[in-house]
Amino acid sequence: MKISTIQLLNELKGKTEDHLQYAESLLLKPENELNFRVSEDSWSVLECFEHLNRYGDFYIPEVTQRISSSKTSFKSDFKPGILGNYFAKSMLPKEKLNKMKTLKTMNPIHSQLNKEVVKTFIQQQKQWLELLNKAEQIDLEKTKTAISISKMITLKLGDTFRFVIHHNERHIVQAVQVLKNI
Numbered sequence: 222m223k224i225s226t227i228q229l230l231n232e233l234k235g236k237t238e239d240h241l242q243y244a245e246s247l248l249l250k251p252e253n254e255l256n257f258r259v260s261e262d263s264w265s266v267l268e269c270f271e272h273l274n275r276y277g278d279f280y281i282p283e284v285t286q287r288i289s290s291s292k293t294s295f296k297s298d299f300k301p302g303i304l305g306n307y308f309a310k311s312m313l314p315k316e317k318l319n320k321m322k323t324l325k326t327m328n329p330i331h332s333q334l335n336k337e338v339v340k341t342f343i344q345q346q347k348q349w350l351e352l353l354n355k356a357e358q359i360d361l362e363k364t365k366t367a368i369s370i371s372k373m374i375t376l377k378l379g380d381t382f383r384f385v386i387h388h389n390e391r392h393i394v395q396a397v398q399v400l401k402n403i
Contacts, residue, residue: 222306226299226361229379233386234353240389241346247339250400254376256334259402261263264330266396270342271329276371277345279369280385284352287378300362305380312387314394316319324370346389353382 247255247266255266264272301309319381366382368374376384 223298223300226295226297226340226379227357229299229383230353230357231360233382234350236386236390237346237353238329239344239395240386241349241350243393244339244343244346245304247396248336252335254400254403255336257399259399262330264399265334266399267331267336267338268329269392269396269399270338271332271334271402272327273389274338274341275329275344276369276385276388277325277342277348279364280381281345281348281352283366284381285348287320287364288359291359291364293363295358296360296362299377299379300306301378301380301383302362304374305376305384308376309344309380309387310381312384312391314391317335318393329370348388356382 230394232253247270252267258265304349316321359378361382362377365375365380366381370378
């Protein structure tokens with residue numbers, strides 16, 4: 222599967238802008254709703270966003286550094302890698318969200334959280350939009366990033382963007398479902 226680099230970046234920017242808008246709408250909700258959980262072992266809306274912020278705390282500096290040190294130039298097409306494509310596709314929300322285990326350090330369950338979590342997420346989405354714009358100048362295949370579970374494994378930058386943004390989408394769908402239960 223090959224995709225136009227500009228088309229890919231535009232799709233990812235569109236999704237990121239949607240995530241940003243949704244997060245901004247959450248600032249209008251009372252904190253007790255954002256801290257509501259369906260069951261004792263499920264995440265609240267704020268826990269979903271805290272989880273995403275923790276991934277952003279790893280990936281934003283990683284991607285920023287890789288883009289700024291990239292010596293490559295723009296390539297018109299992007300071809301996903303086997304592993305990167307698998308990770309990115311596995312994050313896409315499905316009709317019924319399949320549960321996945323997360324690393325202990327990325328699990329925010331039972332944290333004391335407030336709307337600052339949403340504000341942090343909003344800031345991170347703005348950073349992602351900047352990074353997606355900067356990525357228009359480099360080769361998304363040759364520029365590689367480490368992943369959060371192992372610095373030994375690298376993904377093509379295009380796959381890293383896809384993974385992170387699909388992961389955001391997955392947990393936003395989860396947050397929407399939580400709010401439907403209030």
